[in-house]
Amino acid sequence: MNLPIALENISLDQRLNNISVTIRQPGITCLLGANGAGKSTLLLVLAGLIEPEQGKVHWGQTDVYATPLAVLSVHRCFVAQQHSIQFELSGRECLQFLSPCQSSDIPGELIRKLDIADLLDKPVSRMSGGELQRIMISRALLQVWPAIKSGNAIIVLDEPLQGVDIRHQTVLMQWLSALAKVGNQIIMSCHDINIANTFADTVLLVKAGQMLAYGPTRDVLNLSNLWLTFDCQFECLFKDEQRHFIPVRHATGF
Numbered sequence: 001m002n003l004p005i006a007l008e009n010i011s012l013d014q015r016l017n018n019i020s021v022t023i024r025q026p027g028i029t030c031l032l033g034a035n036g037a038g039k040s041t042l043l044l045v046l047a048g049l050i051e052p053e054q055g056k057v058h059w060g061q062t063d064v065y066a067t068p069l070a071v072l073s074v075h076r077c078f079v080a081q082q083h084s085i086q087f088e089l090s091g092r093e094c095l096q097f098l099s100p101c102q103s104s105d106i107p108g109e110l111i112r113k114l115d116i117a118d119l120l121d122k123p124v125s126r127m128s129g130g131e132l133q134r135i136m137i138s139r140a141l142l143q144v145w146p147a148i149k150s151g152n153a154i155i156v157l158d159e160p161l162q163g164v165d166i167r168h169q170t171v172l173m174q175w176l177s178a179l180a181k182v183g184n185q186i187i188m189s190c191h192d193i194n195i196a197n198t199f200a201d202t203v204l205l206v207k208a209g210q211m212l213a214y215g216p217t218r219d220v221l222n223l224s225n226l227w228l229t230f231d232c233q234f235e236c237l238f239k240d241e242q243r244h245f246i247p248v249r250h251a252t253g254f
């Protein structure tokens with residue numbers, strides 16, 4: 001069972017403008033917004049990695065910016081949008097060298113769900129983009145593995161699906177859903193509205209550094225909010241009562 005994550009009046013130079021939101025329930029929260037909207041910045045602030053100029057971040061009773069990073073990192077992991085590995089490491093070394101996790105064993109569940117068995121002895125410099133992404137997600141989850149197993153991890157993922165093929169995306173999102181059901185908080189950005197629609201419990205829409213809407217996915221993901229968020233028209237198709245959002249193709253383009 002996790003504690004609420006509360007952002008209170010968060011502002012940071014031109015990037016974030018007075019954002020207040022409380023993510024109460026454990027689950028998957030998906031941040032959606034156009035390029036440059038402020039999703040990565042908001043994730044970094046929420047994760048305790050960039051202190052805002054104004055406002056407070058609390059995880060339950062913990063005042064995030066009054067707490068040492070080493071303490072926060074026992075429960076919170078972060079996958080950045082861009083990876084820079086300076087060393088010639090194998091997948092296994094990347095997981096073990098960069099993770100503060102005491103155990104040198106990599107859990108079988110992690111290896112299976114991220115499908116990284118064949119990557120453990122492969123140099124990261126020779127991995128494809130999607131393979132490296134799966135290693136970096138694994139590394140982050142390993143960092144907080146004990147917290148994940150006790151259902152009180154905060155897993156912050158900035159576009160975790162970028163470069164990842166559709167089968168691995170589906171397996172990962174289903175697993176994250178299962179981890180959320182036992183109390184873990186998963187907060188992620190993505191650019192795939194239908195992934196958010198299928199897997200997110202709540203959605204947070206961001207535009208020009210401001211929060212447009214936050215709430216249950218079914219309520220927040222609708223045609224008018226999508227138009228406001230992306231300046232792009234969608235249509236909604238139903239199959240077996242499940243909604244699917246398709247961008248409308250304009251004859252004249254934009």
Ligand SMILES: Nc1ncnc2c1ncn2[C@@H]1O[C@H](COP(=O)(O)OP(=O)(O)OP(=O)(O)O)[C@@H](O)[C@H]1O
Pocket residue numbers: 015033034035036037038039040041042081
């Ligand atoms: N270190 C920085 N200092 C100042 N401004 C920055 C910095 N990093 C990013 N920005 C700006 O802040 C704004 C928000 O960037 P951010 O990376 O949070 O957007 P995003 O919603 O994650 O975008 P994308 O979908 O392209 O990843 C952008 O205008 C960006 O140019």
